[in-house]
Amino acid sequence: MCRIIAIANQKGGVGKTTTCVNLGIGLARAGEKVLLVEADAQGSMAVSLGIQEPDELDVTLVNIMEKIINDEDVEPGEGIIHHEEGIDFIPANIELAGLETSLVNVMCREQVLRLYLDGIKDGYDYILIDCMPSLGMITINALVAADSVLIPVEAAYLPVKGLQQLIKTIGKVHRRLNPRLSILGILLTKVDRRTNFAKDISEQIREVYGNNIHIFENCIPMSVRAAETTAEGKSIYLHDPKGIVAEEYRHLTGEVLADEK
Ligand SMILES: Nc1ncnc2c1ncn2[C@@H]1O[C@H](COP(=O)(O)OP(=O)(O)OP(=O)(O)O)[C@@H](O)[C@H]1O
Numbered sequence: 001m002c003r004i005i006a007i008a009n010q011k012g013g014v015g016k017t018t019t020c021v022n023l024g025i026g027l028a029r030a031g032e033k034v035l036l037v038e039a040d041a042q043g044s045m046a047v048s049l050g051i052q053e054p055d056e057l058d059v060t061l062v063n064i065m066e067k068i069i070n071d072e073d074v075e076p077g078e079g080i081i082h083h084e085e086g087i088d089f090i091p092a093n094i095e096l097a098g099l100e101t102s103l104v105n106v107m108c109r110e111q112v113l114r115l116y117l118d119g120i121k122d123g124y125d126y127i128l129i130d131c132m133p134s135l136g137m138i139t140i141n142a143l144v145a146a147d148s149v150l151i152p153v154e155a156a157y158l159p160v161k162g163l164q165q166l167i168k169t170i171g172k173v174h175r176r177l178n179p180r181l182s183i184l185g186i187l188l189t190k191v192d193r194r195t196n197f198a199k200d201i202s203e204q205i206r207e208v209y210g211n212n213i214h215i216f217e218n219c220i221p222m223s224v225r226a227a228e229t230t231a232e233g234k235s236i237y238l239h240d241p242k243g244i245v246a247e248e249y250r251h252l253t254g255e256v257l258a259d260e261k
């Protein structure tokens with residue numbers, strides 16, 4: 001059965017896209033069939049996967065969502081790009097911002113992405129959705145389509161306030177629109193191992209949420225190697241296979257695989 005995981009945090013630059021790409025390719029390297037969906041007008045996932053000018057793409061998630069909105073058929077495989085590292089992906093670009101605005105007047109506007117993924121999910125073991133840094137209608141679409149949410153949190157400041165808003169939104173979507181939705185866990189990212197931030201933040205999150213929310217055992221260190229992958233257009237497993245970031249993303253992949261389906 002396919003598991004759909006939204007990677008979300010309305011705070012920008014916390015490592016959502018980096019995690020989506022490296023968890024996705026990690027799962028593919030473990031033999032799983034994986035689709036990555038970019039739900040972000042910035043197009044950074046497309047760039048991270050080697051597409052230099054996402055705004056020049058002819059077919060993106062936007063065209064596919066427009067077809068669903070207009071009740072038109074989507075061809076099998078339409079808009080899906082095969083990546084040499086063993087995953088499929090659907091990129092997005094700036095046009096997604098326009099679509100978000102026009103969703104206001106659409107019937108079932110929260111369900112558009114779910115309707116699309118319902119039609120293709122049988123072909124995949126995992127679908128990961130890379131969300132944008134906002135809690136707008138496209139992110140709500142991702143939460144409605146998902147089974148669970150992975151929340152990357154940057155371990156550089158005390159993030160509980162922003163997390164509360166995100167967790168409240170996830171709760172609301174769970175109650176009103178998608179009873180399947182759960183929180184897969186919080187992943188600490190960009191951890192500076194010379195400081196105690198990661199430990200402090202884990203403790204602070206546990207104080208506020210008790211053991212209700214899983215915090216992944218491993219965390220992703222701050223490393224220029226991770227930052228370089230974005231520009232290189234390849235995963236950390238190719239860019240720096242023996243480094244600590246690749247090792248931590250392999251651990252995360254193992255934890256996600258071990259999580260009961
Ligand atoms: N572990 C890391 N160490 C150092 N830099 C990192 C790490 N992970 C990601 N980065 C860099 O930080 C920046 C933000 O990362 P990323 O794009 O993954 O975050 P994001 O949450 O998707 O951002 P946005 O909210 O804009 O979509 C990028 O330049 C990326 O290369």
Ligand SMILES: [Mg+2]
Nearest residue numbers: 016017040044
């Ligand atoms: Mg991103």
